[in-house]
Amino acid sequence: MYQEERLIAILDYLKMNNRITVEEICTLFDVSRDTARRDLVRLEEEKSIVRTRGGAILPSIHDEVKNYSNRLKTVSEEKKIIGKIAASLIYPGDRVILDASTTVQSCAEHIENMDCTIITNSINQAEVLSSKPDVNIQLLGGTLQKEHRFLYGSSVVEKLSEYQVDKAFVGVVGISEKGLTIAHEEDGMVKRKIIQQAKQVIVLADHTKLGNTDFFRYADLQDIDLLITDRTPSKSFRDLLSKYNVELMTADQDEEGVE
Numbered sequence: 001m002y003q004e005e006r007l008i009a010i011l012d013y014l015k016m017n018n019r020i021t022v023e024e025i026c027t028l029f030d031v032s033r034d035t036a037r038r039d040l041v042r043l044e045e046e047k048s049i050v051r052t053r054g055g056a057i058l059p060s061i062h063d064e065v066k067n068y069s070n071r072l073k074t075v076s077e078e079k080k081i082i083g084k085i086a087a088s089l090i091y092p093g094d095r096v097i098l099d100a101s102t103t104v105q106s107c108a109e110h111i112e113n114m115d116c117t118i119i120t121n122s123i124n125q126a127e128v129l130s131s132k133p134d135v136n137i138q139l140l141g142g143t144l145q146k147e148h149r150f151l152y153g154s155s156v157v158e159k160l161s162e163y164q165v166d167k168a169f170v171g172v173v174g175i176s177e178k179g180l181t182i183a184h185e186e187d188g189m190v191k192r193k194i195i196q197q198a199k200q201v202i203v204l205a206d207h208t209k210l211g212n213t214d215f216f217r218y219a220d221l222q223d224i225d226l227l228i229t230d231r232t233p234s235k236s237f238r239d240l241l242s243k244y245n246v247e248l249m250t251a252d253q254d255e256e257g258v259e
Contacts, residue, residue: 001029003038003039003042006029006031006039007039007042007043007048009028009029010025010039010043010049010056011043011048011049013028014049014056014057014058015058018057018058019052019055019056019057020055020056021054021055022036022037022040022054022055023054024055025039025040040055040056043056044056047059076206078206078207078230078231078251079102079103079106079206079230080106081230081251082103082106082107082204082205082206082228082229082230082251083103083104083105083106083107083108083109083110083204084106084110085228085249085251086104086106086107086110086169086202086204086228087107087108087109087110087111087112088110089167089202090111090112090114090116090167091114091116092114092115092116093115093116094116094117094166094167095116095117095119095163095164095165095166095167096116096117096118096119096165096166096167096168096169097118097119097120097160097163097165097167097168097169097194097197097198098118098119098120098122098125098168098169099120099121099122099150099168099169099170099171099190099191099194100120100121100122100124100125100148100149100150100151100171100187100190101170101171101172101204102171103171103204103205103206104122104125104169104170104171104204105122105124105125105128106204107169107204108120108125108128108129109128111129111132111135112132113132113133113134113135114132114134114135115134115135115136116134116135116136117135117136117137117138118135118136118137118138119138119140119160119163119165120137120138120139120140121139121140121142121150121151121152121156121190122149122150122151123139123144123149123150123151124149126139138163139151140155140156140159140160141155141156141159142154142155142156143155145184145186145187148184148187150187150190151190152186152187152189152190153186156190156193157189157190157193160190160193160194160197161193161197163197164197164199165197165198165199166198166199166200167198167199167200167201167202168194168195168197168198168200168201168202169202169204170191170194170195170201170202170203170204171203171204171205172203172205172209173209173212173214174209174211174212174213174214175203175205175209175210175211175212175221175227176210176211176212176213177221177240178213178217179217179218179219179220179221179223180203180217180218180219180220180221180223180224181212181213181214181215181216181217181218182214182215182216182218183214183215183216184215184216185215185216187216188216188217188218189218191218191219192218192219195218195219195223195224200225200226201219201223201224201225201226202224202225202226202227202228203224203226203227203228204228204229205227205228205229206229206230207229207230207231207233209229210229210233210237211237220244221240221241221243221244221246222244222245224244224246225246225247226246226247226248226249227241227246227247227248227249228249228250229248229249229250229251230250230251230252231250231251231252232250232252233248233250
């Protein structure tokens, strides 16, 4: 096997197993330890790996979180479907908190014009809901995060503590065994308080968020009641949800027969 082929195979192994040792390279490809080390040096020079004591791991990848307006331009059909399912769970008389994510905005867009109360720290959610005359809107006041269009700070958290609501709908950048994570701590602190004030906590996340972890953890899996996503997760992820008594709703559940 030529070195180029071996390097590709090493990277494929890392993608599946997260790490590789010099001994494993020797065994898998029948090469000497010196050859294995040269392969790792080459991959490190190409910034394809991070060398560790006795082996290598893949480098961390941090996806850029686009600003709110750019994220709205790329709101996927999956998010719209998730939002429609979420909105169907809101009934006349409900008191609900919506956070400031674009997936939750899809929920706001699908809420029927009915007598219910919506509390939010998102100026976009408030604007969307302002076209529904029977919906009572409580916009939380605080410091405006201009790029991502949400209100945050101690005044938002303190005001949230005065409310007790039926349901809270929150978005994530990542949801995994490490919990619910977001890119910005100030947004996460508000989400954490939102969760504390709701009888039922509903997370809206398309399939690309499942299994991912971002910068700031604002909740654990046991803090949520229901996950709504667009496609059926892997069995291991469903088992993880079951472990923490998190119910699951998916857009394809009718096709797949998922409860």
